[in-house]
Amino acid sequence: MxxxxxxxxxxxxxxxxxxxxxxxxxxxxxxxxxxxxxxxxxxxxxxxxxxxxxxxxxxxxxxxxxxxxxxxxxxxxxxxxxxxxxxxxxxxxxxxxxxxxxxxxxxxxxxxxxxxxxxxxxxxxxxxxxxxxxxxxxxxxxxxxxxxxxxxxxxxxxxxxxxxxxxxxxxxxxxxxxPNTRPQGEEPSVRAEVRALARPQVWLAVATTAVSTAALIVVFTYLGALVVDTTGLAPVWVAGVLALYGLGSLIGVTLGGRVADARPFALLFAGLSGVTLVSAGIALGAAAAWAVVPLAFLLGAFGFAANPALNARVFTLAAGAPTLAASVNVSAFNLGITAGPWLGGLALEAGLGYPSIGWIGAVLGLAALALVALARRAAEPVVQPVEPVVRAS
CATH class of the missing domain: 1.20.1250.20 (MFS general substrate transporter like domains)
Structure with a gap:
């Protein structure tokens, strides 16, 4: 490296x-x-x-x-x-x-x-x-x-x-x-990048980025408030819980980076399944510190393990538009970062309580998994049926 x-x-x-x-x-x-x-x-x-x-x-x-x-x-x-x-x-x-x-x-x-x-x-x-x-x-x-x-x-x-x-x-x-030089190849062109970015699979990957990010961030945003309001921990412990989330994130992104190139779909399924299950676990065990604290670590680990695959997938699909693809994917991450807390805020304003945040994360995680399944199906080569050869006797 x-x-x-x-x-x-x-x-x-x-x-x-x-x-x-x-x-x-x-x-x-x-x-x-x-x-x-x-x-x-x-x-x-x-x-x-x-x-x-x-x-x-x-x-x-x-x-x-x-x-x-x-x-x-x-x-x-x-x-x-x-x-x-x-x-x-x-x-x-x-x-x-x-x-x-x-x-x-x-x-x-x-x-x-x-x-x-x-x-x-x-x-x-x-x-x-x-x-x-x-x-x-x-x-x-x-x-x-x-x-x-x-x-x-x-x-x-x-x-x-x-x-x-x-x-x-x-x-x-x-x-x-x-280095201050580009790789050898064609001169970058806005028109060529827009054309390469127009593939439906690219936008399916971008949508997966936005939804999966919202699933992770909706829980993370209110995690500190949840451990004080519902779990019952003293405010002094919030920094420690968030640090555990950060440690999980670092481990997850490191391990995910070693798998993303060889098995991107397997990594996405594993990471997003983990986010979904952990979010549901936080919703069910919100009142128990012994459940919430280790789940905070796992939330960061599973959420960030999928990150390298989310990024690399867009580059693979939009090889002719790397810069614009990267920028659109960055916007997708931030769309998820904006939408997740907004959805969580709606639930809290409706009086549903902090455990509802976990259920929102789980539902968004399931939606992200559905998008990955759709992308995987679209990526599979279509096998044409072989017509039987009839030989004249």
Missing amino acids: PLAVYILGVAIFAQGTSELMLAGLLPELSADLGVSVPDAGLLISGFAIGMLVGGPALAVLTLRWPPRTALLSFMAAFAAMHVVGGLTSSYEVLLATRVAGAFVYAGFWAVAAVTAINLVPAGARGRALSVVVGGLTMAILIGLPAGTLMGQSLSWRATFWAVAALSALAAAGVLATV
């Missing part, structure tokens, strides 16, 4: 930490900026919106750029947004920097994924993508609790400066290790 692939994972860690860190700092942001906690929460929603639209837009705008140039441009803009965010006292300016930072972060994701698969043989794509995605799991495991602790101990602004510094260090690594 080339060093550049690991550097791309480090860059995703730096930027992914920013994506997650505000979840633990909403009270501090609310008090300092003079806004309500729900308004402070819009800073997280704004980031998701930027991610949703940024990937495809920047994929088209920078399609013919050399990869290193695009990556460094995105990282420079991302770091600059965090410098501005760390200096401003305006809620509106901070919200704008979150949307803009997420916009270029989505572009970085798309180009980084294409760069990673271009640096390795075709049989190692899933493993390379697992290294890149591993940066996000490290952000869950380390970046989120560290950012929360730093923001609570120093200031939420300190977390913005820390992300800007980490991004600058990662950019130096990108400059030193990532």
Whole structure:
């Protein structure tokens, strides 16, 4: 595995930490900026919106750029947004920097994924993508609790400066290790990429990404609230439960990356079946800590084990449109990240209680499994019946 692939994972860690860190700092942001906690929460929603639209837009705008140039441009803009965010006292300016930072972060994701698969043989794509995605799991495991602790101990602004510094260090690594040339082949063309992306199987894979992500995220989003409200654990244990989820995610994405290239459908069936069963288990055992705590670990493990296959499958189906395919898949992940918590919120507002979150995850998991089954059937070669040969006697 080339060093550049690991550097791309480090860059995703730096930027992914920013994506997650505000979840633990909403009270501090609310008090300092003079806004309500729900308004402070819009800073997280704004980031998701930027991610949703940024990937495809920047994929088209920078399609013919050399990869290193695009990556460094995105990282420079991302770091600059965090410098501005760390200096401003305006809620509106901070919200704008979150949307803009997420916009270029989505572009970085798309180009980084294409760069990673271009640096390795075709049989190692899933493993390379697992290294890149591993940066996000490290952000869950380390970046989120560290950012929360730093923001609570120093200031939420300190977390913005820390992300800007980490991004600058990662950019130096990108400059030193990532080549600035594309693989030999045809000149990239927006028309050719759109044409290659038009296959129905590609969109079936993208839909699987969105639904499976929603199944995982709907449970993860409310996991901390569930263990306090329904399970009865003290709030001090929430960080530990989320850390277990992060550890499971890291193990899952590492193991999944080693299987994704050889057996993508088997990995998808196993991972999504695990998410479905674990979500149902959390719904049934929500009141018992002995059940919820280990299930949090398994939720991260099964959910992220499927991730390399979700990414690699899109690249395989849209080989002629790698950059646009990656960007659309990034948007699909963020569509799931947006839809899952929204569905969970509807259930809670209806008074169904936190166990209902697990049932929503299970139903979405079953829907994702149905999409995988449909994709597998579509991928199977059609065997034409052989007409009997009649010989004249």
